[in-house]
Amino acid sequence: MAELESARHESHHRLRALGSTVLIFVASVLALLAVVAVWANSIIRDTDRYVATVAPLASNPDIQQAVTNRVTTAVLDQIDVDALVKELSDAASERGVPPKVGTLIGKLDGPITNGIKQLVSTTVMKVVSSQAFETVWTDANRRAHAAVDKALTGSSDSVVEVKDNQVSIDVAPIVTQVKEKLVDSGLAAASKIPDVHTDFVVMQGQDVGKVKTYLRVLQIVGNWLPVIAVLVAAAGVFTAYHRRRALIGAAIGVFLAMLLLGLALTVFRSVYLDHLPAGANQGAAGAFYDALVRFLRSSIRAVGALALVTALGAFFVGPSRPAVFTRHFFSRGIASGPDVALSSGLKLGPVGGFVHRFKTWIGAAILLVAAIVLFTWNYPTMMVVIWTAVIVLIGFAIR
Structure with missing residues (x-):
């Protein structure tokens, strides 16, 4: 009976792992499509965005x-x-x-x-x-x-x-x-x-006529596809037995999808220039292509940076030896902060006790604010993602 229960338990774990893997793969593909859809929709419908692209x-x-x-x-x-x-x-x-x-x-x-x-x-x-x-x-x-x-x-x-x-x-x-x-x-x-x-x-x-159809699709999925990608990734992480590892896998999947998209843009540029009509100015065509995909490349870098930061964050909260050492190293420095402040004559008063008592909620609030910033920013760049991550780390360090 125990062996049967163990086999059933193991089979259940395998099914969860398979389901999680499939969902994470789908989320990675959706992330790639979402970046392209949002970019294309902005280029077609946002005149200021288009002018900023070609000016x-x-x-x-x-x-x-x-x-x-x-x-x-x-x-x-x-x-x-x-x-x-x-x-x-x-x-x-x-x-x-x-x-x-x-x-x-x-x-x-x-x-x-x-x-x-x-x-x-x-x-x-x-x-x-x-x-x-x-x-x-x-x-x-x-x-x-x-x-x-x-x-x-x-x-x-x-x-x-x-x-x-x-x-x-x-x-x-x-x-x-x-x-x-x-x-x-x-x-x-x-x-x-x-x-x-x-x-x-x-x-x-x-x-x-063709582009009208594509535009209608973009209008429907352009704004919702990123949300769907996040929800599918979250479902993949939730389904997994080891959710932290699944989160790392999902982040790496999105990061690899962005690498693939960046490579595809480079390859397509060569294909596009090779198929220009006879007598066309390749230099001008190449310059126009580079300008047109400039913001797409920026979005790729931003999403890739966010995925990389997420993967690193999930790794460093884990039980591995490098993660434990890193947390211990920084916690010693952070823990000495109040002592340094007191020795310098700075009185923390009730603020220190309040922060220590509600540090879990404060951490959740910091993450929530960071998520809102990234999702409501019209066109976040890689530097926006990096600075948001830095501010989050500082917030966790001083809480």
Whole structure:
């Protein structure tokens, strides 16, 4: 009978261990998905977040070069070099220049074209490198994001419309500034350049329907998925027979999930750049990708740091020799605190007794406040997690 009871008990432990392992694995996967979902939802729905993501690109050399090439092409398409050369030849004839010289001017269309291209390119680069471009870039991206939000949600408060099933960034103000500077430089033909709208397509219409579906899913799970991940992890820890070890395992699982996600971002960057269309600016595409996932990487580091702190905390409250030694080492230093305070003439009064009497509740309150801070902080960074952990440790040290 005793052997049967022992076997039943052991089987029960194995089932609990298996259930705990499965729940912890699912929680780790959900944590990975939650980080991505929250990031994607914030990028799509939060205009300020999106602008903060792409605004630094205005000073990126690769982005500046890509915009320079696009604007230069748009401006040159509006300048009739043949007509300009003919005007020069006619002007030379009217001023009594020998016919051979006028004919020679007519044959200089190649060098003149190259000179105009160089002048336009240099002028565009100066404009794109100025502070004015940063303002234009930020405003254009803000309007484009409003158009994306309108296209995906059907909201009517956006002043930008999606035309021809495309959402684009218009940098026409840059063309206008270039036009004015070319005229000031003596290129009178630039004054005839009409208003040119140079667009950067950020979304194709064929993708809008799919993204609408994805957005709806993100709206449903984006805010709840982190909570679900925590609840599943808690269920996995509660199911386990050795709950402290299960907590360490859950924290390590989340930490490994964040490592995997960070690695996936790096691999996907290479895949993305390798599949760009022919002639695309890889430097600009890489810079845009890095900017777009910057906050995602920050979230990965924050969640990874929180998981690592949790695993270390669960380990150091355990019965292992390193954990006991560490607790004993710090407890001796902390225990001497009141004696040091008294020897320094500092009277603790009733506060010391109160803290000692309710130290368990004070510890629980510290952990609760730390949890509230992390869960209510919109976009906690790794440093927020680290400083929160430091403050918690200090709170436990002085209680």
